[in-house]
Amino acid sequence: MVNPTLQRNIVGSPNKRRDGCSENATLADPVPTEINGTTPSPHSKSVFGKLHPSLIQVAISSSFYLIVGSVCFYLLRHQMKGHKTNGIVDSVYFCIVTMTTVGYGDITPNTVLTKLLACAYVFIGMALVGLVLSKAADYMIEKQETFLVKAIRRHRKVGPAETREEVETRGVGYKCLLVFVLLQLLLVAGVIFLATIEKLDLIDAFYCVCITITTLGYGDVSFRTKGGRVFAVFWILTSTILLAQFFLYIAELKTESRQRALVNWVLTRRFTKGDLETADTSLDGVVDASEFVLHKLKEMGKISQDDISIILKEFENLDVDKSRNLSSSDLMQTRSSQSER
Amino acid sequence: MVNPTLQRNIVGSPNKRRDGCSENATLADPVPTEINGTTPSPHSKSVFGKLHPSLIQVAISSSFYLIVGSVCFYLLRHQMKGHKTNGIVDSVYFCIVTMTTVGYGDITPNTVLTKLLACAYVFIGMALVGLVLSKAADYMIEKQETFLVKAIRRHRKVGPAETREEVETRGVGYKCLLVFVLLQLLLVAGVIFLATIEKLDLIDAFYCVCITITTLGYGDVSFRTKGGRVFAVFWILTSTILLAQFFLYIAELKTESRQRALVNWVLTRRFTKGDLETADTSLDGVVDASEFVLHKLKEMGKISQDDISIILKEFENLDVDKSRNLSSSDLMQTRSSQSER
The missing domain is CATH 1.10.287.70 (Helix Hairpins)
Structure with missing residues (x-):
């Protein structure tokens, strides 16, 4: 059985969470961001159109x-x-x-x-x-x-x-x-x-x-x-x-x-210790959901190493404080450095 | 500039890391796992062949x-x-x-x-x-x-x-x-x-x-x-x-x-606070490298929500202790439960 919370959060489905963390769930809900015009799909659609x-x-x-x-x-x-x-x-x-x-x-x-x-x-x-x-x-x-x-x-x-x-x-x-x-x-x-x-x-x-x-x-x-x-x-x-x-x-x-x-x-083959080590890109000894998804997508041939490395370049640029995590403070620093220019 | 450590680890390149954490890097190195026959590419190739x-x-x-x-x-x-x-x-x-x-x-x-x-x-x-x-x-x-x-x-x-x-x-x-x-x-x-x-x-x-x-x-x-x-x-x-x-x-x-x-x-458009919230699938308030890569891949249309949810199902199955992280103990528990059957 799939943990509905985890699945819904990763897939970005707008369903309300049932486990009490409704505040976080509302933040992750794509609908309000869509009103702000930042949801990817309509944007990428118009780009395709162009x-x-x-x-x-x-x-x-x-x-x-x-x-x-x-x-x-x-x-x-x-x-x-x-x-x-x-x-x-x-x-x-x-x-x-x-x-x-x-x-x-x-x-x-x-x-x-x-x-x-x-x-x-x-x-x-x-x-x-x-x-x-x-x-x-x-x-x-x-x-x-x-x-x-x-x-x-x-x-x-x-x-x-x-x-x-x-x-x-x-x-x-x-x-x-x-x-x-x-x-x-x-x-x-x-x-x-x-x-x-x-x-x-x-x-x-x-x-x-x-x-x-x-x-x-x-x-x-x-x-x-x-x-x-x-x-x-x-x-x-x-x-x-x-x-x-x-x-x-x-x-x-x-x-x-x-x-x-x-x-x-790819889904049914056994996940070995070697896979665990390969998938653990954050080097913290455990594989979280996102790391696991990326690892399996690579195995399926849906994405390539080139795809990943080009996005990581952008991640590096955004991660101003080099904490290896993006937070609101990173975004504010990026914005202020952009307006300074 | 790209942080070479991060990039090399996510893309799974076999280069040796230059920043001292060589032990971890060796663990993440795909070459030994390849010798054990668990590297994805030759396997998926043979599957394709079949x-x-x-x-x-x-x-x-x-x-x-x-x-x-x-x-x-x-x-x-x-x-x-x-x-x-x-x-x-x-x-x-x-x-x-x-x-x-x-x-x-x-x-x-x-x-x-x-x-x-x-x-x-x-x-x-x-x-x-x-x-x-x-x-x-x-x-x-x-x-x-x-x-x-x-x-x-x-x-x-x-x-x-x-x-x-x-x-x-x-x-x-x-x-x-x-x-x-x-x-x-x-x-x-x-x-x-x-x-x-x-x-x-x-x-x-x-x-x-x-x-x-x-x-x-x-x-x-x-x-x-x-x-x-x-x-x-x-x-x-x-x-x-x-x-x-x-x-x-x-x-x-x-x-x-x-x-x-x-x-x-997709890479050059601004990463907004709304994006940060959508990308943060682990709900820990920050977006790590894997979460960021998944978010951008979805924006690019390279992967769909269906792709992700089908893999998460497998993640749930493997995550025996429900810690939302896969570790060696999860794998050992899976193996012992399989051999019991």
Whole structure:
């Protein structure tokens, strides 16, 4: 059984302590500090926001890239060969087929200029699609974090075990399932569309869908009508990105279960006298909770020695009286020395 | 300036302390515990080894998959249409072009059976190529870790600053450069080969190379001779995987610099009285080095509250006398209670 006091204090949960030291517990409660604007999570969130462009920004640049490409290939449409329908539709369709690396080959560049343009277009487009993918993943993760913060707030009302379970359900497994269901819907939509509008038989429609979402694109079957190509522009983009994302989540699921197995191994292996000595960084002969947590985190590979030493540098700077402990007096001395400068 | 004693002890570096407490330092030295077989890193390495298949295993299953596919499509070669050279070469070439999703379309399935087979083949092949990619990345990272361990050993002789720099040089930037150089070589090799053996002009050869390594594969230019297809089998596989890996490393580089910026932000932001209270998990009114490190790691998002609480559970179990400190007596009591059972 876990000592609820110790656990709640280290994890910084806002629950009230039940063992009488309520004054200390109130001091450690993160809620009032949050009102003062010093809680880490909203801050680090905004920093994240500043440091990496949002999914929307990436989506906007991708759309811009698509428009520029379509205009270029529309202007150069007489230097392209293959099955043509409407000039504008064909150029957008060509750009999408190129960016997603499907490459049916039903429309291909026919001159040196358009060939080199297509080469440049596929490289940058590939990078952009990759960026959209990673951003979409980031976005999901950030939403996940927001959910976690909410769950921790709710934590005051419900028990910790329930919250944990809820958070885990909404994890990678949930994302995997969501993407899988969406993929199935897109697959069915594609088959129905190809069978009705493009007049392919069911096997060929299914074959074309598979060949497309995997970006294989042999080109023996492709979208040949104007209406089909308009549909293809949206359908190809979403289905290829979703399939890639699906594979990404599957990989994530595997990594997670591997990580969990490692964590279990680290937790269940015997804590020896040698470990005790290694973990005792304060050299006082005993290992306190924080030292133990740091030791196990290092064993799990979650943190490295570099992470620790860079933070200790900051600790040294703050520990003005060199007592190896930070107290309010250290902070006041730091502040006065800063204002003196 | 960092207090070298404190830093070395927390990071567990094997350097001898310079301030007289050499007895304690020797106890904290990880080298003797390593001889007893209790140092975490080699253990967790072997666990990792057990938990995830090696790059070699993935490579073997990919080769097996390629052979099975080639045999199937060789037997069904009369149900395929397109430009044909040698039966065996064509089927291996078709499998590679399909697995890597290049999909030129110069050879395509022509019956329901071969179409469905191609659909199944591309899905599993795509997953396998993805696995090879992630394994190749894992392999590089593991090699990286081995290098790090060696660097830490060498650390005793050279200064810590030099070692850090060396490790960083060998990091993602190094991998990026390595893959980029290899890609350039493959690109040049491809162009020369296509120009000489396939008799394409230089622009078309370059165009074909770009269309292939991005897995676009329009199919207007492709490998049409028997010799060309033999070359293509090796060249397509390596170049498409390397390009994907290159994009992966670029993304990693970006993530790393973002992470570094976040770490800097967390380190340089002022440590307030509220932080002091939140970080003081032992409720003794002061924040020691381990508490400070844990607090900052949480701010950096490197560890979560879940990570901490799961470890604290184990701490509670080990802390038999409930002193909130682990000592040798706790360990002896745990051991005797275990042997009693």
